[in-house]
Amino acid sequence: MTLVPGVAAVNLVFAGVGYAFLARSLRARSWAERVSWAGVALLIGAGTVGTLVFLAAIAGVRSTLAVAAACAVAAAAAGSFLRFDLPQRRARPSNSLLLGVVGAICVLGLVGGFRSAPWLDDAWGIWLPKGLALWHHGLDERLFVPNGEYVAFGVPDYPLWWSIVTSLDVQAVGDVDVRAMDAQVALLTVAFFGAVLRLLWGFVRPEVLAASLLLLACCPELWRHVQGGIADLPLAIYVALSVLATVLWMRTRAPLHLVVGAFSAAVALQIKTEGLPEIAALALVGIALCRDRRLLFASLAALATAVPWLVWRAVHDVPSRTGDVDFGRLDRIPPTLGSVFGHLLDPTEWLVIVPLFVVLALLARRPRQLFLPGALVLVVVVAYWVDRDAIRYVLDTSAYRVIDPIVLTTAVLLPLVAETFLQQREPLREDRRLVGEP
Amino acid sequence: MSAARWLPAAAVLALALVPSSANPFYRLAGSDGDGREPTFDVPLDPAPLRAARFPDDLPYITEAPGASPLAQGNLKAAGQLYLARQLPVQDRRRAEVRVQYRDGRIVFAEHG
Numbered sequence: 185m186t187l188v189p190g191v192a193a194v195n196l197v198f199a200g201v202g203y204a205f206l207a208r209s210l211r212a213r214s215w216a217e218r219v220s221w222a223g224v225a226l227l228i229g230a231g232t233v234g235t236l237v238f239l240a241a242i243a244g245v246r247s248t249l250a251v252a253a254a255c256a257v258a259a260a261a262a263g264s265f266l267r268f269d270l271p272q273r274r275a276r277p278s279n280s281l282l283l284g285v286v287g288a289i290c291v292l293g294l295v296g297g298f299r300s301a302p303w304l305d306d307a308w309g310i311w312l313p314k315g316l317a318l319w320h321h322g323l324d325e326r327l328f329v330p331n332g333e334y335v336a337f338g339v340p341d342y343p344l345w346w347s348i349v350t351s352l353d354v355q356a357v358g359d360v361d362v363r364a365m366d367a368q369v370a371l372l373t374v375a376f377f378g379a380v381l382r383l384l385w386g387f388v389r390p391e392v393l394a395a396s397l398l399l400l401a402c403c404p405e406l407w408r409h410v411q412g413g414i415a416d417l418p419l420a421i422y423v424a425l426s427v428l429a430t431v432l433w434m435r436t437r438a439p440l441h442l443v444v445g446a447f448s449a450a451v452a453l454q455i456k457t458e459g460l461p462e463i464a465a466l467a468l469v470g471i472a473l474c475r476d477r478r479l480l481f482a483s484l485a486a487l488a489t490a491v492p493w494l495v496w497r498a499v500h501d502v503p504s505r506t507g508d509v510d511f512g513r514l515d516r517i518p519p520t521l522g523s524v525f526g527h528l529l530d531p532t533e534w535l536v537i538v539p540l541f542v543v544l545a546l547l548a549r550r551p552r553q554l555f556l557p558g559a560l561v562l563v564v565v566v567a568y569w570v571d572r573d574a575i576r577y578v579l580d581t582s583a584y585r586v587i588d589p590i591v592l593t594t595a596v597l598l599p600l601v602a603e604t605f606l607q608q609r610e611p612l613r614e615d616r617r618l619v620g621e622p
Numbered sequence: 623m624s625a626a627r628w629l630p631a632a633a634v635l636a637l638a639l640v641p642s643s644a645n646p647f648y649r650l651a652g653s654d655g656d657g658r659e660p661t662f663d664v665p666l667d668p669a670p671l672r673a674a675r676f677p678d679d680l681p682y683i684t685e686a687p688g689a690s691p692l693a694q695g696n697l698k699a700a701g702q703l704y705l706a707r708q709l710p711v712q713d714r715r716r717a718e719v720r721v722q723y724r725d726g727r728i729v730f731a732e733h734g
Contacts, residue, residue: 187658284631292638292650299652301661308660309699316706320678326709335684335698335710360672360703361658407650 188298190357191367194252198229201256205232205263209270209440220385223378224444227425230372231451232259234349235489238454242492247318247348249355268440271386271432282394283381289401290374293410297370301362302413308362310338311415315351316360318344329500341504343493345454346415365413373410376421377401380596383428383444387435388603396599399540400592405533409585415456420588422452423462426486427556428596430466434474446482450489457506458567460490462589465559473552509570516575520568523579524561527587534591541594541601548605553597560590660703664693665726671704674730676719680708683717697723 185193202225203210203218210218236255237247245251302308314337317327323344326334353364377397384393400406409417426448433441449466452459467483497504528538538557545553564586571578638647641654659668676682684701686694701710701721711717720731 280627281630284628285634288631288634289650291635292647295638296650296652299655301656301659303661305660305663305696305699308703309695313699313702313706316703320707321709333712333716335702335712337702359658362660362703363656363658404646411652 185356185358187357187361187363187367191298191353191364191371194352194356195226195230195368195371197253197256198233199226200229201232201260201263202226202229204260205266206268207264208267213270220378220382223375223380224382226375227372227379227421228444228447229256229259230349230375231422231447232256232263233352234345235451235454237348237352238343238345239492241318241323241344241348242496244322246320246322247315247351249352252352268443269438270440271436271438282391282398286377286394286397286401289398290377293401293407294367294370294374296407297366297368297373297410298363300366300411302365302411304412304414307365307413311347311413312350312354312362312365313337314344315347315349316354318348319351319355323496325500329502339457340502341497341506342415342457343454343459343490345451346418346456349418350413362413366411369410369413369417372418372421373406376425376592379425380428383432383441384596384599387432388599389606392602392606393599396595396602399535399537399598400595403534403537403591405584405591409588412585414585416585416588419452419455419459420592422448422455423459423466423560423589424592424596426452426463427466427593430470430479431556431597431600433479434470434476442478442482446486449483449486453486453490454493457504458563458586460487461563461567462560463487465563466556469555469559473555505571508572510572511570513569516569516571517565519575519579520565520583523583524564524568524587527584528561528590533584537591537598538594541598544598544601544605548601548608550601550604553601556597557590557594560593564590660700662696662700664690664696666693666696666700666723667727668700668704670728670730671700671721674705676705676708678707680719681711681717682708682719682721683711683714684721684723685714686723689723693723697721697728700728 199222203221205228206221206225210221233252233256236259237252240251240255241247317324317337321327327336328340330336330340350365350368353368354360357364381393381397426445429441429448430445432438433445449463452463464487467487471480471483527533541557542554545551568575568578568583634647637645638651641648643649643653682701682705684694684697686697698710705721714720718732722729722731
């Protein structure tokens with residue numbers, strides 16, 4: 185196969201697995217409603233298959249298309265027994281003008297993904313080669329644990345979900361084509377737009393939802409990261425999806441929202457090392473906000489999925505930057521704050537998503553909404569503070585992208601605080617409590 | 623539903639057809655488009671690596687004597703990308719093939 189059919193085939197399988205999880209829940213629904221769950225389905229399927237193949241690799245199985253197909257069939261079969269009561273929310277007819285523009289931008293972003301090679305050398309220099317090695321050699325310690333004999337990969341402590349997913353794309357394409365990486369990020373990003381639209385539909389008035397999505401779609405940095413092939417964006421997508429689904433669960437107590445929240449958190453843990461402290465911090469904040477035992481158990485279940493990789497690393501004595509920290513150099517904090525907030529607030533990167541969210545949360549008297557992205561900011565700042573590499577170097581080479589989870593989390597919460605803000609300014613109406621506080 | 627509602631979306635798609643580096647929609651759609659190879663930081667044609675047919679698990683080493691660390695890093699990554707079936711080793715004596723970088727070209731040298 186060539187690039188487009190190869191990547192499309194892999195993602196159709198992902199979407200098929202996701203739909204298998206939703207099949208019983210969507211049985212009596214219209215075709216239009218079923219299609220509207222495509223973004224959620226793709227993210228669930230990619231997360232499931234990538235995670236299962238990663239776990240199989242830890243167990244000693246090579247990451248081939250055949251193994252991925254077996255994982256997909258097993259996951260689809262198991263998922264087809266699930267049934268959730270989908271939250272029923274009616275909304276007025278959508279603002280198709282704005283949503284149409286969002287859709288057009290997504291189409292262009294998708295085209296750009298398939299036509300561009302990753303500009304970040306980590307993508308083709310580390311992430312994809314790891315995936316190809318998993319295909320041909322499996323999780324072979326000669327290549328995945330630094331030693332004096334073989335040339336091992338950089339950042340050996342990083343989880344391998346992104347390497348595996350992009351390797352599956354390349355295997356399906358049939359040849360090394362690094363554009364497959366950008367194509368995959370683009371598909372996940374467009375699916376993220378679809379998932380946010382689907383999950384927030386009926387919770388937020390359509391014009392607010394459309395405007396919020398348009399604001400995100402117009403961010404130059406979002407699509408620049410798509411064309412970078414970087415793992416930070418898939419991490420951000422699953423972190424933000426986890427936050428959104430969990431916040432919705434705090435309002436609906438619908439099991440589907442809790443499951444999607446915990447599941448997305450589990451996938452985030454398989455993508456990058458910072459996923460673990462970020463998900464742990466978000467879980468603490470979430471539990472503190474709602475004090476519900478079900479969220480505690482769901483968070484623990486999600487966090488438990490990080491254990492197999494942590495055990496493999498420990499057994500094979502894989503060196504990790506997180507094991508060598510220094511809390512003594514407080515002078516690293518001011519430049520970190522300057523760099524992180526510089527990127528978060530730079531209108532040429534992420535427009536006004538973050539400042540607008542902060543202002544609306546304060547105006548709507550919902551300061552607790554700031555705790556979730558605030559927890560992510562704290563994790564990022566502490567990570568730079570305790571790191572041992574030259575602070576200017578690490579900030580210049582990574583701060584612009586490690587903030588992705590903060591920005592996307594803010595972006596998915598923005599429509600909710602905007603809706604709250606607008607409702608507070610309207611005369612009392614029957615559905616005034618459409619959007620409550622977690 | 624009026625078709626006019628879709629005009630802004632159609633306009634966005636149409637704008638992407640205007641080939642200009644100043645056009646954000648054109649850039650979003652991938653500008654002129656890239657090829658299937660990585661955008662290496664140094665001149666490096668990976669065609670010999672792509673065409674190589676070595677046995678699986680063959681130990682190889684990459685060498686870029688006198689080249690910059692960036693070139694050495696790019697060569698190492700190119701080896702891991704295109705020679706994924708083989709095994710990169712650190713000791714020259716263990717390598718059965720040496721992948722060498724000479725003035726932007728890749729050449730193979732057999733052991734010995």
